[in-house]
Amino acid sequence: MKSSYREALRAGLRDALQRDDRVFLMGEDVGAYGGSFAVSLGLLEEFGPERIRDTPLSESGFVGAGIGAALGGMRPIVEIMTVNFSLLALDQLMNNAASLLHMSGGQFHVPLVVRMTTGAGRQLGAQHSHSLEGWYAHIPGLRILAPATLEDARGMLWTALQDPDPVLIFEHGSLYNVQGELAEDAGAVDITTAAVRRPGTDITLITYGGTLPLTLEAADRLAGDGIDAEVLDLRTLRPLDEATILAAVRRTRRAVVVDEGWRSGSISAEICARLGEQLFYELDAPVARVCSAEVPIPYSKHLELAALPSAERVVAAAHGAVGARG
Amino acid sequence: MSGPDAVDLLRQMLRVRRLEEKCVELYSAAKIRGFLHVYIGEEAVAAGVLSALGPEEAVVATYREHGHALLRGVSAGAILAEMYGNVEGCCRGRGGSMHLFDAATRFYGGNAIVAGGLPLAVGLALADKLAGRPRVTACFFGEGAVAEGEFHESMNLAALWQLPVLFCCENNLYAMGTALGRSESQTDIALKAAGYEMAAWAVDGMDVLAVEDTARRAVDAVRAGGGPHFLELRTYRFRAHSMFDPERYRDKAEVARWQERDPITLLRTSLAGSGDLSDADWEQLQADADAEIAAGVAFAEAGAPEPVADLERFVYSEAGASGSSGAAGSRP
Numbered sequence: 245m246k247s248s249y250r251e252a253l254r255a256g257l258r259d260a261l262q263r264d265d266r267v268f269l270m271g272e273d274v275g276a277y278g279g280s281f282a283v284s285l286g287l288l289e290e291f292g293p294e295r296i297r298d299t300p301l302s303e304s305g306f307v308g309a310g311i312g313a314a315l316g317g318m319r320p321i322v323e324i325m326t327v328n329f330s331l332l333a334l335d336q337l338m339n340n341a342a343s344l345l346h347m348s349g350g351q352f353h354v355p356l357v358v359r360m361t362t363g364a365g366r367q368l369g370a371q372h373s374h375s376l377e378g379w380y381a382h383i384p385g386l387r388i389l390a391p392a393t394l395e396d397a398r399g400m401l402w403t404a405l406q407d408p409d410p411v412l413i414f415e416h417g418s419l420y421n422v423q424g425e426l427a428e429d430a431g432a433v434d435i436t437t438a439a440v441r442r443p444g445t446d447i448t449l450i451t452y453g454g455t456l457p458l459t460l461e462a463a464d465r466l467a468g469d470g471i472d473a474e475v476l477d478l479r480t481l482r483p484l485d486e487a488t489i490l491a492a493v494r495r496t497r498r499a500v501v502v503d504e505g506w507r508s509g510s511i512s513a514e515i516c517a518r519l520g521e522q523l524f525y526e527l528d529a530p531v532a533r534v535c536s537a538e539v540p541i542p543y544s545k546h547l548e549l550a551a552l553p554s555a556e557r558v559v560a561a562a563h564g565a566v567g568a569r570g
Numbered sequence: 571m572s573g574p575d576a577v578d579l580l581r582q583m584l585r586v587r588r589l590e591e592k593c594v595e596l597y598s599a600a601k602i603r604g605f606l607h608v609y610i611g612e613e614a615v616a617a618g619v620l621s622a623l624g625p626e627e628a629v630v631a632t633y634r635e636h637g638h639a640l641l642r643g644v645s646a647g648a649i650l651a652e653m654y655g656n657v658e659g660c661c662r663g664r665g666g667s668m669h670l671f672d673a674a675t676r677f678y679g680g681n682a683i684v685a686g687g688l689p690l691a692v693g694l695a696l697a698d699k700l701a702g703r704p705r706v707t708a709c710f711f712g713e714g715a716v717a718e719g720e721f722h723e724s725m726n727l728a729a730l731w732q733l734p735v736l737f738c739c740e741n742n743l744y745a746m747g748t749a750l751g752r753s754e755s756q757t758d759i760a761l762k763a764a765g766y767e768m769a770a771w772a773v774d775g776m777d778v779l780a781v782e783d784t785a786r787r788a789v790d791a792v793r794a795g796g797g798p799h800f801l802e803l804r805t806y807r808f809r810a811h812s813m814f815d816p817e818r819y820r821d822k823a824e825v826a827r828w829q830e831r832d833p834i835t836l837l838r839t840s841l842a843g844s845g846d847l848s849d850a851d852w853e854q855l856q857a858d859a860d861a862e863i864a865a866g867v868a869f870a871e872a873g874a875p876e877p878v879a880d881l882e883r884f885v886y887s888e889a890g891a892s893g894s895s896g897a898a899g900s901r902p
Contacts, residue, residue, distance in 0.1 A: 268700065294700065305692065305723025305727050315694060318697045344679075
C-alpha cells in the first residue's frame with residue numbers, strides 16, 4: 245500500500261497504543277494540534293486525552309515524568325518537538341534515563357521511548373536544524389535509532405517499547421513527506437543491526453537517517469561512472485552494529501561515511517576510528533567523510549545547502565577513494 | 571499522638587543520628603570516600619514524613635538521603651556497604667553515598683542533581699494515576715531546588731494533572747553555602763507552591779510531632795484524590811554541607827541557636843517531662859541504635875568489592891530482564 249513516512253510512524257503509534265494499555269504518548273501539541281509534524285494527527289480522537297497527553301512547554305519536566313512513569317510500570321512514548329529542544333531535557337536523559345540502571349546496581353530499568361525530529365534542510369535556522377543524534381550516541385545506557393525507511397518508521401517503535409532500557413528515536417524532518425510502498429502486514433523490525441540498502445562491490449557508503457536518500461542517489465550516479473557502490477544504513481547508532489560495518493568494508497576495502505552531524509567528535513569520526521583500528525591493513529584507501537560544515541545551520545537557502553551533505557559531495561568523495569592507490 | 575508513637579518517632583530520629591555520626595567517623599577513617607552529606611539536625615523531617623507513608627508508597631530523595639533510606643527500610647548494613655563501595659551495598663557499590671536506591675522499598679534515590687528527582691516523582695505519580703492505584707509518591711528536595719527550572723516544571727505538571735505527589739521541601743536555609751535570601755526573590759517557599767494552585771503548608775521541621783501530624787493529613791488528602799500537596803519543612807543542618815565545607819558562610823552563633831532546638835533533644839525532654847520516657851527507656855533507645863549501627867558497620871566491613879570483570883554490567887539490561895515492572899521484579 246502507499247504510505248508516507250509520517251503515516252508509517254502514525255501506524256506504528258496506533259498499533260502500540262492498541263496492543264498495550266501501558267503505552268501512552270506525551271509531548272508538546274501531540275493531541276489537540278495533531279502533532280507539530282502531524283505524526284499523531286487523529287490519535288487524540290481515537291485514544292483520548294489520558295493516552296494522547298498534551299504537555300506544557302516543559303521538556304525537562306515531561307521527559308523526567310516519562311522516566312518516572314516508566315519506573316512506575318508504564319510504557320511512555322515521549323515526543324520532543326526537535327532535537328534542539330531536547331537539550332532542555334538533557335539532564336533527565338543523561339543523568340537519569342541513561343544512568344539509573346547502573347547507579348542502582350541493576351535494580352531500576354527505564355523502559356522509556358523518546359521520539360524527536362532531527363536535521364536540517366527546511367530553512368529553519370540554527371535553533372531547529374541540528375543533527376545531534378551523534379551526541380546522544382556518546383552516552384552509555386541509551387539506544388539510539390534512526391529510521392530512514394518506511395519499514396523502519398513503521399516497525400522500530402514496537403521493538404523499542406519491548407526494550408527494558410531507554411530508546412531515543414530520531415526522525416529526520418526531511419523524511420516525513422517521503423512516499424513509498426509499505427507492505428500491508430508491515431510490523432515490528434529488528435533494532436540491533438545495520439542493513440545493506442544497495443549491494444555493491446567497489447566501495448561502501450555508510451550513512452543513516454535523513455542522508456540515506458541522497459546517498460542512494462549518489463550510488464546511482466556512481467553506477468553511471470562505472471563504480472559499483474554499496475550503501476549501508478546504520479539504523480542503530482548506539483550500540484553500533486560493528487560486525488556488519490566491518491564485514492561490509494572488508495568486502496569493498498573502501499568507505500565513505502555520510503553524516504549530517506558536524507565532523508568533529510561525531511558518529512562519523514567514531515566509525516572512521518573503528519575502521520582504522522580494525523581494518524587498517526585491509527583498506528585500499530583512506531576512509532573519507534561527508535559531513536555538515538562546522539557552522540550553526542544558517543537560514544538562507546544557498547548557505548544551508550552549502551553546509552549540508554549532498555549527493556554531489558558523496559560522489560566526489562567516492563571518486564577520490566576509488567582513485568586512491570592502496 | 572499518644573506516648574508510644576512519639577517514642578517511636580524519637581527512636582527513628584536517633585537511628586538516623588547514630589548512622590550519620592558513624593558515617594562522619596568512617597569518612598574520617600577513609601573507609602568512605604567521595605562526597606558525604608549528613609542529615610544531622612534535620613532528622614525530624616524524614617522521621618515525621620516517612621512514618622506517615624505506607625509500604626506501597628514511593629519515595630524520591632536527594633543526595634542527603636542516608637536517613638531516608640534507613641527509615642524506609644533499607645538496612646544500615648546495606649547503606650554502609652554501599653558507601654564502602656562493596657557489592658553487598660544496596661547498589662552493589664555503584665551508587666555511593668549520593669545514589670542509594672532500593673527497589674524492594676520503592677526508594678528511588680539518591681538524586682544528586684538538585685531538583686532532578688522532582689520530574690521522576692511526577693512520573694511515578696502519573697503511572698499510579700493512569701493505573702488507578704491509590705498511592706502516594708513522596709518527593710524530598712532542598713530549598714535550593716526551588717531556584718531550578720525542574721522545580722517549577724514539576725510543580726506545574728503535578729498540579730495541572732492533579733497527580734498524587736507529596737512535595738517535601740527540606741528548607742535548611744542554605745543551598746550549599748548560599749543563603750535563601752541571597753538566592754530567591756521570594757523566600758516564602760510555601761507561598762510559591764501555593765501559586766501553582768496546590769495546598770501548601772509550612773511546618774516547624776524541628777518538631778517531629780508537628781511534621782508527622784501534618785504529613786499524615788497531607789498523605790491522606792493526596793491518597794483520597796486531592797491532588798498534589800506541598801510541605802515546607804523549616805529545619806537546619808547542624809553540620810557542614812559536606813566533608814569539604816569550611817563553613818565560611820554562616821557564623822557559629824547561628825548554628826548554636828538552632829542546636830538549642832535539636833529535634834531529638836526537644837522530643838526527649840518533652841517525653842521525659844510528661845512521664846512517657848524514663849532514663850532507662852532513653853538508655854535502651856541509645857543502646858538499640860548503637861547496636862544496629864554497629865551491626866551495620868560489621869556487615870560493611872565483612873563485604874567485598876565487586877569483581878572488576880563485572881565493570882560493564884548494568885549499562886544495559888541483561889538478557890531475560892523484561893523491565894515489565896520497572897523495578898526488577900519487585901512491586902510495580
